[in-house]
Amino acid sequence: MKKYATIKDIAKALNISVATVSRALADRWDVNPSTKKLVKEEAERQNYKPNPIATRLQNKRTKTIGVVVPEFKSSFFPNIILGIQNILDEAGFQLLIAQSNESMANEEKILKLFEGNMVEGILVSINQEQDNINLYNKIINSGIPIVFFNRVSATTLASKVVIDNYKMAFFATEHLIYNKFEKIIHFAGPASLKITQERKKGFEDAMKKHHRVLTSNSIIDTGIMSEQGHSAMKKLIEESNIPDAIFCFNDPVAFGALKALKESNITCPDTVALVGFSETEMAQLVEPPLTSVEQPTFKMGETAANILLEQIELTNEQQNINFETTSLTAHLHVRKSSINKKI
Amino acid sequence: MKKYATIKDIAKALNISVATVSRALADRWDVNPSTKKLVKEEAERQNYKPNPIATRLQNKRTKTIGVVVPEFKSSFFPNIILGIQNILDEAGFQLLIAQSNESMANEEKILKLFEGNMVEGILVSINQEQDNINLYNKIINSGIPIVFFNRVSATTLASKVVIDNYKMAFFATEHLIYNKFEKIIHFAGPASLKITQERKKGFEDAMKKHHRVLTSNSIIDTGIMSEQGHSAMKKLIEESNIPDAIFCFNDPVAFGALKALKESNITCPDTVALVGFSETEMAQLVEPPLTSVEQPTFKMGETAANILLEQIELTNEQQNINFETTSLTAHLHVRKSSINKKI
DNA sequence: TTGTACGCGTTATCAG
DNA sequence: CTGATAACGCGTACAA
Numbered sequence: 001m002k003k004y005a006t007i008k009d010i011a012k013a014l015n016i017s018v019a020t021v022s023r024a025l026a027d028r029w030d031v032n033p034s035t036k037k038l039v040k041e042e043a044e045r046q047n048y049k050p051n052p053i054a055t056r057l058q059n060k061r062t063k064t065i066g067v068v069v070p071e072f073k074s075s076f077f078p079n080i081i082l083g084i085q086n087i088l089d090e091a092g093f094q095l096l097i098a099q100s101n102e103s104m105a106n107e108e109k110i111l112k113l114f115e116g117n118m119v120e121g122i123l124v125s126i127n128q129e130q131d132n133i134n135l136y137n138k139i140i141n142s143g144i145p146i147v148f149f150n151r152v153s154a155t156t157l158a159s160k161v162v163i164d165n166y167k168m169a170f171f172a173t174e175h176l177i178y179n180k181f182e183k184i185i186h187f188a189g190p191a192s193l194k195i196t197q198e199r200k201k202g203f204e205d206a207m208k209k210h211h212r213v214l215t216s217n218s219i220i221d222t223g224i225m226s227e228q229g230h231s232a233m234k235k236l237i238e239e240s241n242i243p244d245a246i247f248c249f250n251d252p253v254a255f256g257a258l259k260a261l262k263e264s265n266i267t268c269p270d271t272v273a274l275v276g277f278s279e280t281e282m283a284q285l286v287e288p289p290l291t292s293v294e295q296p297t298f299k300m301g302e303t304a305a306n307i308l309l310e311q312i313e314l315t316n317e318q319q320n321i322n323f324e325t326t327s328l329t330a331h332l333h334v335r336k337s338s339i340n341k342k343i
Numbered sequence: 344m345k346k347y348a349t350i351k352d353i354a355k356a357l358n359i360s361v362a363t364v365s366r367a368l369a370d371r372w373d374v375n376p377s378t379k380k381l382v383k384e385e386a387e388r389q390n391y392k393p394n395p396i397a398t399r400l401q402n403k404r405t406k407t408i409g410v411v412v413p414e415f416k417s418s419f420f421p422n423i424i425l426g427i428q429n430i431l432d433e434a435g436f437q438l439l440i441a442q443s444n445e446s447m448a449n450e451e452k453i454l455k456l457f458e459g460n461m462v463e464g465i466l467v468s469i470n471q472e473q474d475n476i477n478l479y480n481k482i483i484n485s486g487i488p489i490v491f492f493n494r495v496s497a498t499t500l501a502s503k504v505v506i507d508n509y510k511m512a513f514f515a516t517e518h519l520i521y522n523k524f525e526k527i528i529h530f531a532g533p534a535s536l537k538i539t540q541e542r543k544k545g546f547e548d549a550m551k552k553h554h555r556v557l558t559s560n561s562i563i564d565t566g567i568m569s570e571q572g573h574s575a576m577k578k579l580i581e582e583s584n585i586p587d588a589i590f591c592f593n594d595p596v597a598f599g600a601l602k603a604l605k606e607s608n609i610t611c612p613d614t615v616a617l618v619g620f621s622e623t624e625m626a627q628l629v630e631p632p633l634t635s636v637e638q639p640t641f642k643m644g645e646t647a648a649n650i651l652l653e654q655i656e657l658t659n660e661q662q663n664i665n666f667e668t669t670s671l672t673a674h675l676h677v678r679k680s681s682i683n684k685k686i
Numbered sequence: 687t688t689g690t691a692c693g694c695g696t697t698a699t700c701a702g
Numbered sequence: 703c704t705g706a707t708a709a710c711g712c713g714t715a716c717a718a
Contacts, residue, residue: 002486054695143345397711
C-alpha cells in the first residue's frame with residue numbers, strides 16, 4: 001500500500017516525542033501553543049492523515065456496521081441506504097452493504113460475514129423466504145444490536161422501523177370502495193412476510209367496515225415480483241373472473257397485472273382499477289399512472305441508523321436497550337389507475 | 344464493543360505462546376499436528392474470529408476500496424455495484440460506496456473522504472457537471488489507482504470499462520433509419536460527459552452514412568433527467584416541430600418525452616417513435632414498451648473491480664501499470680416504441 | 687517444534 | 703508542558 005506519513009515521522013522531523021505529537025494533533029489543552037502550531041504545520045507539510053485502522057485497533061472499535069437488504073433492482077432499498085449513509089458517515093462509521101437476493105441461505109451467509117468483520121451493529125430488511133428468528137436472536141444475544149426496517153422480523157425482540165402497513169392498506173382499500181368499485185380483490189405478498197399479513201388485514205378490515213363480502217376469491221396469494229402479478233392477472237382473465245379493482249401487494253405486482261390487462265386489451269381503470277404499494281419512480285410513468293403508497297425511504301434509513309447508533313452506545317455502556325417500533329408516516333398518492341370514471 | 348476472544352485467550356487456555364497459536368491457526372507446516380489440533384479446537388470452543396483490524400494494521404493494508412457513482416435512483420448503478428461486490432467480497436476487500444449526486448463538489452468531498460480512509464483503490468463513474476481531471480491525476484499520482492466505469496474521464500490516463508457508446512448509438516439510429524422514419528432527431532445528454540459526445544457522434548455518423556441531412560435542429564441538448572426529456576418534447580410540440588423519431592440519450596429522457604406525447608394525445612410510435620439507452624426495468628413496462636440499449640451492468644462492475652485489483656497488486660509490487668480501455672458488448676432491444684407500423 | 691520479542695500507528699497513563 | 707512506555711491483536715524473524 002501507499003506510504004503514508006505517521007506521527008512518528010512528524011515527531012522525528014521536529015525532534016519531539018510521538019506522545020506530544022498525538023496530543024497536539026488532538027488539540028488538547030496541555031500542550032504548548034507554539035509546539036502545537038509547529039506540529040500542525042509539519043503535519044500539513046507531510047500531508048499527514050491519521051491511520052483509521054490504527055485508531056480502531058486502539059479504540060477497540062471497528063466502527064463498521066452491516067446492512068442486509070433483499071434486493072437492489074428497484075430503487076426502493078438504495079434510497080433507504082442513502083438515508084442510512086447520511087447518518088453513519090457523519091458518525092464516522094463504515095457501511096458493509098449486501099443483498100440476500102430474497103434467499104434465507106444467502107442472508108445467513110451475509111450475517112456470518114458481518115460477524116467475521118466484527119460489525120458493531122446490523123440493519124436488516126428480511127428476505128421473503130423465512131423469518132430466521134433463531135439466528136437474529138443469537139446475534140443480538142451475542143451483543144450485536146440489530147435494527148429491522150421495512151421488512152421486519154415478526155417475533156424477534158428488537159427495534160423496528162416501519163410504516164403502518166395495516167393503516168395504509170386500509171386507506172388504499174377504502175379509497176377503492178369510495179370510488180364505488182364493486183368487486184374489489186387483493187393480490188397478496190409472500191406469506192412469510194409480516195407486511196403481507198398486515199396489508200392483508202388492512203384490506204380485510206376495510207372491506208368488512210363497509211360491509212363488503214369477503215369470499216375465498218377475495219384474496220389471491222401472488223407474491224412480490226412483476227411476473228407473479230402478471231400470471232395472477234392472466235389466470236383471472238382466462239377464468240373470466242375479472243374484478244373491478246385490485247389492491248396489489250406492491251408496485252411491481254401491479255405493473256405485472258397492468259401488463260396482462262394490456263395484453264388482453266382490457267383497459268385500466270375503466271374495466272379494472274389498480275392500486276400499488278411502496279411507490280416506485282415508475283408509478284408516475286406507466287399508463288395510466290399508478291395509485292400507490294409512498295414510503296419515506298430516506299427517512300426510514302436515517303431513523304433506523306439513528307436507533308442503531310443509540311443501541312451501540314448503550315451496549316458499550318453496558319446499559320439496557322429498550323426495544324421500540326417506530327412507525328413513519330406514509331402517503332397514498334391517488335392517480336389515474338384507480339379513479340372510477342363512471343361516478 | 345462486544346468482547347471477542349483473541350489468540351491470547353487461546354494461548355492462555357492451552358498454556359502455550361501466542362506465536363504458536365498464530366502459526367497453528369495459519370495452518371503452517373512448522374507446528375506439531377497435535378498442538379495444531381488442540382489450538383483449533385480451543386479456537387472453536389471460544390468462538391475465535393481473527394480481528395480484521397489488527398490484521399490490516401499488521402499487514403499495512405486497509406483492504407478497502409471506494410466507489411463513487413452519480414446516483415442511486417435508478418437500478419443502473421446499484422446493479423453495477425452488485426458486480427463490484429461480487430469480486431471484492433471474494434478478495435476480502437471492503438467497499439465504501441458513495442454517490443456524487445451529479446455534483447462535482449460532492450465528488451471531490453467523497454474522494455477526500457476516501458483518501459482519509461486510506462482506500463487502496465477507487466472506482467469512479469463521474470458526475471455530469473465536470474470532468475475533474477486534475478483531482479483524478481493527483482490521486483493516481485499519489486499511488487492510489489483509479490478505474491473508471493460507464494461514465495469515464497475523457498483525458499485522465501487510467502483504465503476504463505465502458506460499452507461502445509458510439510457503435511450502439513450508431514446501431515440505434517440505423518434501426519430508426521431502416522424503419523423508414525423520415526425526420527429523425529437526437530435528444531443529447533450533458534455536454535460535459537464523454538458518453539454524450541460518443542452517442543452524438545454515433546447518431547451523426549449513422550445519419551450521414553444514409554445520406555440524411557443534419558440540420559441545426561437535428562440534435563437538441565436535453566440532459567439526463569426525465570423532466571428534461573419532458574420539457575424538450577413539450578417545446579417541440581408547442582413549436583409544431585414534431586419529428587418522426589427520437590433517439591434519446593437515455594431511458595429517463597425517453598420516458599419524459601413519452602409522457603409529454605401522451606399529455607398531448609400524440610401516439611407513439613405512430614406519430615413519434617422513441618429509442619432509449621441504458622435499459623431500465625421500466626422499458627418493458629411502459630406503454631408502448633421502449634426500445635433501448637441494454638448494458639451489461641453486472642459484468643461491468645466485475646470487470647472494473649478485477650482490473651482495479653490487478654492494479655493494486657502491481658502498485659504494491661512497485662510495477663508499472665498498463666492502462667487499458669475495456670469495451671463490453673451491449674445489446675439493442677427492439678420493442679414497440681420504434682417499430683414503424685406503416686411499413 | 688516452540689517461545690521471545692518486536693513492530694504496525696495510535697492513544698493513554700504516569701513520571702518528570 | 704513533555705517524554706517514555708505500555709497496550710490494542712496479530713504476524714514473524716530469530717533464538718532456543
